Amino acid sequence: GQQLNQSPQSMFIQEGEDVSMNCTSSSIFNTWLWYKQDPGEGPVLLIALYKAGELTSNGRLTAQFGITRKDSFLNISASIPSDVGIYFCAGQETGGFKTIFGAGTRLFVKA
Amino acid sequence: GAGVSQSPRYKVAKRGQDVALRCDPISGHVSLFWYQQALGQGPEFLTYFQNEAQLDKSGLPSDRFFAERPEGSVSTLKIQRTQQEDSAVYLCASSLGGARNEQFFGPGTRLTVL
DSSP states (O other), rough: OOOEEEEESEEEEETTTTTEEEEEESSSSSEEEEEEOOOOOOOOOEEEEETTTOOOEETEEEEEOOOOOSSSEEEEEEEOOGOOEEEEEEETTOOOOOOOOOOEEEEEOOO | HHHOOOEEEEEEEEEOOOOOEEEETEEEEEEEEEEEEOOTTEEEEEEEEEEEEEETTTTTOOOOOOEEEESSSSSEEEEEEOOOOGGGEEEEEEESSSSTTTTTTTOOOOEEEE
């Protein structure tokens, strides 16, 4: 089945630092999604990408849809303590109903 | 406004028991999804409903898992004869339109099978 490889698994950073995480897939996706999940809650959509090469920002977050359609990255600039949580990439194939999630990147921010 | 709600939030079952997990989607949302999230992993797709029609159930791990949405609103995920490997958080999500619209997730039901 489809697999998403998300890295790194965890990151420990200082407040104010920039963060980068990425995802690669064995399959071509036509949509890439980035979610954040806080403890005891469901994931919340941060950014959605629909076209190869697309670069989209949402505040301090920037994400890109890779040209090959098999990868994506998420950058967080000037991290703050409330950025702590688990970040998931997810992809959707053409014509399907499934959203495939990566295993997550756990972000820890030290004030 | 009300988001997606799930009940119960926590469920402890003895191995072999049947359980029923409820999802109340956002009012008017056409699409409803169920996911299973094991500890330390991302959500894994179980099944998808468009209104009352179950269009994809390819993610259900075995025939012990059954989902329904009889009136196109509330959905129930039933697990028969629970096993320890069924222990996970079960997430429900809904979207206004089709499967590609933004999904809004509930807080999940944490199922522990002893």
